[in-house]
Amino acid sequence: MMHQRFAAAACCLAAWATASLAAEPGNLRLAEDLNPDPHILELRLVAEPATVDLGGVNAHAFTFNGAIPGPELRLKVGDEVIAHFTNRLPEPVSVHFHGIELDNAHDGTTTTQDPVQPGGSFSYRFHVTRPGIFWYHPHAMMPTDQVFKGLYGVVVVEDPAEAALVSRGVLPRQDYTLMLSDTTVCKAPGRNDTATFPADPALPWSLTAKGLGSFPGNNAYPTPKDLCETPRDGHGHPRPGPLAAGDIPNVQPPGNCGGKTSCRVNEGQIVLGNGRIAPEVEVRAGQGLRLRLVNAAVSRYFRLWLADASGQRVNLVRVGGEGGLLDRARLEGGRQGSLDLQYDPGEIMLANADRADVVFTVPDAKPGEVLTLWTGDYQHYGTTEYPFGYGGVPSAPVLKLRVAGPAKARERYSIAAGAPLRLHPAVQAPVEDLRGLPITAHLQDPAKFEVPLPGSADESILFTVLGLRESIDGIHGMALEGGAGGGYRAIPYLASSRYARVGDLLELTIRNGTQQHHPLHLHGFSFQPVRLLDSTGKLVYEYDYNEFMDTIDVPATHQLVFRVRLHDRPLAGSDKAGGAAGRWMLHCHIFNHAGIGMMAELVVLP
Known part of the structure; x- marks a missing residue:
């Protein structure tokens, strides 16, 4: 009998979201479970083309189960996953469950299986042994373009310590999974942009505050006009064009860089949160909210900060990520030893494929006011091709939080850096320490x-x-x-x-x-x-x-x-x-x- 996992949780979440999270665009669907055993999630996973609404922009995308992102897998430590995968795309695909410590034969790479050909199928099977935020994406023969076109989804494995911490108010009761990515959608031939991001002093730019001036833009090759009107195949080589309006171009360069002076891949023009442009949810002033964040972008780093309607910053406190909850909550950014991290305290930086589990308190704003989670340019490039190491990326909203009114007294929330999580008296299950163990093995010759x-x-x-x-x-x-x-x-x-x-x-x-x-x-x-x-x-x-x-x-x-x-x-x-x-x-x-x-x-x- 088919049933929806965590249906009760979805119903509870509907009370604070703009609409039911199972139906509102910009929020994730839970995987439909085909197995009555509560410790087994058995699902169908189909890679297929679909026309999707990104939030006012229609795109001809690659999807899992017809949507971006694919269905969310919600699990507990020890659960088994059986994913029956079918490939309905016109090119080979395999599925890698990123971060899961599984049987090598089910890792979904080109060294563990032959890619699934169009019309073919493969069943992935594994147990989840570690809590945390994970994700799944293709990993067959340069998957850059498939991910850029929308082929990804999230896996959340609940930490055994969560229930005790939620019941004591250490963690918020409300959580929201947010997959971050970007893409470029072609316009009609002859109308594609000649710059990925044209210079515009009116656009917000995260590095203006560092004295680097107004937004400088990015017109470096390859521009949307290059990608859409002289397109590439999946190996970066020229293919017939131009692409039609709504198509998402391939961006992977050829192995020899195509005779260009670099193998540069620019960030996508459109920033997406759960496959939508700046999705919106409803919150209450004073409540806590937990965000499970995933960077699923091909080349974009996400430097994230939360601000209210006046621009006042709200601290994002990290409580976990790729390995479940931390021993103590952390306020990150600023300096790490002698290294300037290039993002401010209370912000979160996600490199490609990074995940973070963060919490914050909604400030006491008036009903109707909107808080915005932003992403901004981050200095992670070399300076040979990129001035001052930045990518020329304007700041963009990734999530909007509309205040509906005050939280009830029992819903009010606060947390400080250093607050005990795994070290909380109700948990007392610290993260294993590998650093203090003797090293007795070395690589083989x-x-x-x-x-x-x-x-x-x-x-x-x-x-x-x-x-x-x-x-x-x-x-x-x-x-x-x-x-x-x-x-x-x-x-x-x-x-x-x-x-x-x-x-x-x-x-x-x-x-x-x-x-x-x-x-x-x-x-x-x-x-x-x-x-x-x-x-x-x-x-x-x-x-x-x-x-x-x-x-x-x-x-x-x-x-x-x-x-x-x-x-x-x-x-x-x-x-x-x-x-x-x-x-x-x-x-x-x-x-x-x-x-x-x-x-x-x-x-x-x-």
Whole structure:
């Protein structure tokens, strides 16, 4: 019998949203469950083209189950997911459940399965073993364009500590999942913009306050006119054009940059929150609201701040993210050790594929007043192509919160930085500390294997640019995306491949040798950041809290030291161990960077 998971929760949320969250555009649908077992979520997941309303702009998009984003998967730790995937798109697709520590055969990459061809199907099966905010997206043969066209969805795994904290008023009762992204929609041929963002002093710009003047615009190649009127295929090569009004163009550059002086991919013109332009929800003055945030954009960093109608800032307090709740609430931004983070205290910065669990108190505003969650330009680029390291992106609203009146006395909420969460007396379940454990294992030397393999035992992994293209250790890892024939089992190991064994606790270093930030993503395992160093190895910041992550931003010319335990897990659909063994990708999660070579792998041996 089909039933809707968390139907009661949806009904409660309807009381504070503008309309029922299950029906109001801009709010997420919950996955329809085909299985009566309360510990199994069995669903149909269909990749299909659809014309969607982005909020006044109609787009011919790629979708999961006909909408952007796809259905939200709401789970508890220990639940099993069985996702029956069907591909109705005209190109191959696989599904990667980003951040989930699952059986390698179900990781959804080109080294674990052959992409699902048009008309084909594949069933993904796994248990969720860690709380947190996760998401799903394609990962077959340069998925940049598929994500840019709308192919993504969210997974929320409830933390076991949540119920106790909500009942005691430490966490708000109301929560809202917000997937952030951007895209560009073509206009009629001959009418496409010759600048992604024209210079306009009337547009708000987050860097004006830093003395950089009014909004400078961005007319760098490729512009919407370039993308829509001289379009690319899925490999970045020219294809017949122009595209029709409403089409979303491909943005992935070719592997050789197409003879251009850069492989640049500009941010999308339209900023989306849950597939809509600035969706709106209803709140009450004095209440608390919890936002589960996901950056699903191809290349845009989201620098987020909340402001009331007068522009007064409201602090966003982080309580968790990729590994569930933190030990204590954190007010982030400002400085991290000797590093200027380039965003202010009380703001939240999400690099590509980052997630954050944040809370705030709605200020005592009058009924009808609107608070706005904004995103602004962020200085994460190198200065060779980008003036002062910014992208030329105007500030844009991503969510509007309309005050309907005052909250009831029992609904009023406040929280301070440092407030105990996992360390709360009602919970007392601190995050595991990997930093204090002895390191007893190291990477394997593949040259010493009985049958030697390409690879490296160097525990320092270099992000670098070679010939205008991003790489790892000077190796362009595009071979890991397949396409050379022979299926996924024939994909070669690379000189940048690393090898370790199930059960190892490793300490590894990512060295960012470029002038740009890069968000590191490791498949299959959560890690803990330990320290941040500058390019010379001098300490910049020693992490003073524990958190499990699968994606983290590595600043330009800095080094990140992290620890990871390669714990085993059962094979899908059985109790037999061995699910951790296999090939796990490690890459920059700016999709177009991975697509032109900033990709390697961690091969975990039994």
